[in-house]
Amino acid sequence: MLAFEKSLSFGFIDNRLVHGQVGVTWVNALGANLLLVANDSAAQDPVQQNLMDMVISEGIQTRYFTLQKTIDIIDKAAERQKIFIVCKTPQDVLILVKGGVPIKFVNVGNMHFSEGKKQIHKTVSVDDNDIATFKELEKLGVTCEVRRVPDESGEKIADLLNLS
Secondary structure (H helix, E strand, C coil), X not given: CEEECCCCEEEEEXXXXXXXXXXXXXXXXXXXXXXXXXXXXXXXXXXXXXXXXXXXXXXXXEEEECHHHXXXXXXXXXXXXXXXXXXXXXXXXXXHHHCCCCCCEEEEEEECCCCCCXXXXXXXXXXXXXXXXXXXXXXXXXXXXXXXXCCCCCEEHHHHCCCC
């Protein structure tokens, strides 16, 4: 997940994109008024968008943009907008950061285990590509941590991967 305001740049990764915890708990904790899903596939899938819209807190606007569209328009956001950006993978976040989206902090909510991945946290499993991406994000000054819910203390990905 990623939340963006002119003064604060916060991101969020969850391979499920938007579900109840993201659409209510995190949105409310961040004080967001716009949830932006930055994902090429979801941007083209109205059925998936409708399902995600069902779990969003009332009064919160949603947008489903491709990564490139997010890069192209994020700087046009009004000062009053508190945008919470949700991405599916760390690679998506890296594309946004390299494209100029001013993300300085990323929370990793969930990255499912699958073949070829190793579990580094209860809710986070990574492969070599993910590890390389987190290393690059760290080098670019982006702090990444795992925090399942807003009031839980976070664990830095760099520490979980022994990057520091």
